[in-house]
Amino acid sequence: MEYKLYVGNLAYSVSEADLQTLFAQAGGVKSVALIKDKFTNQSKGFAFVEMENQQDMQNAITMFNGKDFQDRALSVSIARPREERGGFSGGGGYNNNNRGGTNDRKRKPRGGNNKQRW
Numbered sequence: 001m002e003y004k005l006y007v008g009n010l011a012y013s014v015s016e017a018d019l020q021t022l023f024a025q026a027g028g029v030k031s032v033a034l035i036k037d038k039f040t041n042q043s044k045g046f047a048f049v050e051m052e053n054q055q056d057m058q059n060a061i062t063m064f065n066g067k068d069f070q071d072r073a074l075s076v077s078i079a080r081p082r083e084e085r086g087g088f089s090g091g092g093g094y095n096n097n098n099r100g101g102t103n104d105r106k107r108k109p110r111g112g113n114n115k116q117r118w
Contacts, residue, residue: 003030003057007064008046008075010034016047018070023049026063027056048079 007019016032023029030050036043051057057078065076 003051003054004079005049005051005057005060006046006075006077006079007049009072010043010045010047010074011070011072012043012045014043014047014070019047019049022064022069023051023060026051026060028052029056 005023010019014034016034019032019034020029023032028051030052032047032049034043034047049060051060061076061078064074066073068074
C-alpha cells in the first residue's frame with residue numbers, strides 16, 4: 001500500500017533533499033518527487049512524498065500541514081489518485097453551435113439581397 005502525501009505551497013527554491021530532511025522528522029521516507037516544469041526545469045511549487053507507513057504519514061500531516069517552511073505555509077494532505085485523462089470533459093467553455101450564448105435561434109443572413117450568406 002502507498003502512503004503518499006501531496007505537499008503544496010512550496011518555495012521554488014526547495015529541493016528534494018530539503019523535503020527528504022524535513023519529512024524524515026515525521027518518520028521513514030520512501031521517496032520524494034518534486035514536480036518541475038518539463039521545459040524550464042523550474043519547480044511548480046508542489047511535490048509528492050511517500051512515507052513508509054500509515055503512522056508516519058499521519059505524523060507528517062500533523063507536524064507539517066500549515067507550518068512555515070522557507071517562509072511559506074505548507075499544505076500537506078493525503079495525495080489523491082490521478083484522474084483519468086480523456087478528451088474534453090464537460091463544464092463551461094465555448095459552444096460553437098450558439099457562439100457561447102444561451103440563445104438557440106438560428107442566425108439571420110445579413111445584406112440587402114435575398115441570398116443567404118453565412
